[in-house]
Amino acid sequence: MRALLLLLTFVFATPAFAQGYPERPIRVIVPYPAGGSTDILARAIQQPLTEILGKPIVIENKPGAGGIIGTTEAARSAPDGYTIVFGNLGPNALNASLYKKLSYDPVRDFAPISVVAEMPLLLVTAPSSGISSVADVIARGKKDADALTYASVGLGSASHVTGELFKRQAGIEMRHVPYRGGAPATTDTLAGHVSIYFITPLEALGHMQAGALKPLGVSTLTRTSLFPDIPTISETLPGFDVVVWFGLLAPAGTPTEIVAKLNDAVVRAVATSQVQEALKKLGVEPKSSTSSTFAATIRADVEKWAKVVSLAKIKLD
Template sequence: MRAAAPGPGCPDPSGRPPATRRQATRRQATRKASMTLMISRRGLAGGAVAAAALLRPGAAPAQPAWPSRPVRFVIPYPPGGSTDVVGRLVGQALSEELGQPFVIENRGGATATIGSQLVAQSPPDGYMLLLSNIASHAIAVTLFRSLPYDPVKDFTHIAMLVTTPTILVVNPSFPAKNLADIVRMSKDAPGGLDMASSGSGSSNHLLLVRFAELTGAKLNHIPYRGGGPAMTDVIAGNVPMMSDTLPSALPHLRSGVVRPIAVSGPERSALVPDVPTFREQGIDLINLPWYGLSGPAGMDQAVVRRLSDATRKVLGSAALQARLAELGSMPGLMDPAEYTAYVAAEAQRWAPVVRASGASAE
């Protein structure tokens, strides 16, 4: 027969009274709950430690070294102009040096600000870079009332690349032989003379504006979306003349489809030694457009250093220097700090020139 369960007030087989037995049961339950909580806390703590370990430098899975894929290299002008020529040369050299393609992406328009804004708003991972220049990062600051980016704060400036003089060219059928002829003819012609440039507010445009201010020439500015389209119309005779950077104009000068009038450097170019400077023709005017390498703000400094070192190396190569010299360009060789300071200074320097000219892109 089964033993009857202990009744109320009767001790159990262990001899403990019911009240003592209930207390022991509660203590056992409390110990089990505490042990479960400790185990859970240990598990959470272990997970936190593991997570923290993943966040420690060197503990995370190794990331591919930059660059591990192609780099988009934005040139903020259409193909065919001087910016495009210089950008493609440097992009090819960096591609060979860094072992990944630098894919050229032409994004012209709005005085080089469309392509510049694209890069400013891109992730700062080093896979989208910009051929920054005097128009997009110095002139546009004053030219636009509401520029969609800050030329210093919204970019990581990596290296100055090159500077290059501007040259004034005319269609071969145009009768002017020098700057004095252009000034005289512009005053005699009803409505003045048309003169093209690579875009409103470009350094080529402001050269023409300054030329008119210094001489009293009556010029009608005809802006194009880049030096290439402007040169096409000058060659065709649709516009009699234009200012262009020497690298862009040089092939056309050599083929004879345009004729040179003046160069804007402080001295004559060895590539066109027979062409006098503006100063030699009595006009105190110097204009040296520049091009640099920039990315969005916040780029990793290790990537910036690698890019800066690679740029210095390729610009120091005899082969690239010779090629740039053939185009009339000179290496700039500025490091990130120097180039950042230079961009800021250029924006300040061009501000009164733009205001005095009355030029506006809006």
């Protein structure tokens, strides 16, 4: 009986509690180091969210284990709207199939709030490679199974699994060359030591402008307004689609009224010219969504990448 009374008290108190929310600063866990792309994106919406919600948004970097440490802490936090996480495709979808004993469930343990940004990966090569199109990559791979190599920023990264998806959809072989981060992967691509690389726009832009990297295609299903002249990979390889997304999530069990209030704040923040300009400079598309749409995206990506990871036999534990 006591448990029932407590439950009823919580149920009926929740709308009133949500009405006064937030009453204190909101902590946003970024599960990566300060200065990285996820951190930069989180800080781009920090001030607009602070102004809209009327309470400070405090960013706390909790890096480690490919985003697992910070994401786990967020999943285990009180579901009261005062601790949320700035997640992305890696810890909130890919990790579900990369780790057998993941300390959280990307679907079960979170209440998605909204997407904040999306970006394609750019398939690039060195001008000296002799490759001038996606069709050239596929033709070379079909002609000689040992002719192609592709760089990644590490095992299980978005650049790695994207390469695996590409070779399977194209019906070719490519040798994976993992690096410890984007800088060495970019350096060896520039030097022609690897054939191709699925790179982030932020890493690629300066080299593309200098003519040191040749873009072959974008990974999204449709062309992006950020690079309207670069064809999609899907124009050659129908159906190929890889979107790297970033977004805010609350712990599972957070009252729906609080999630809705946070969603409204994110949608309004992303729509500001300040955020629009900041994100586009970073090579990402400003984006917002409903909570349910974001949840559906996560579920679909968990399922999609589980198949790729299984076929490629990628395991990180």
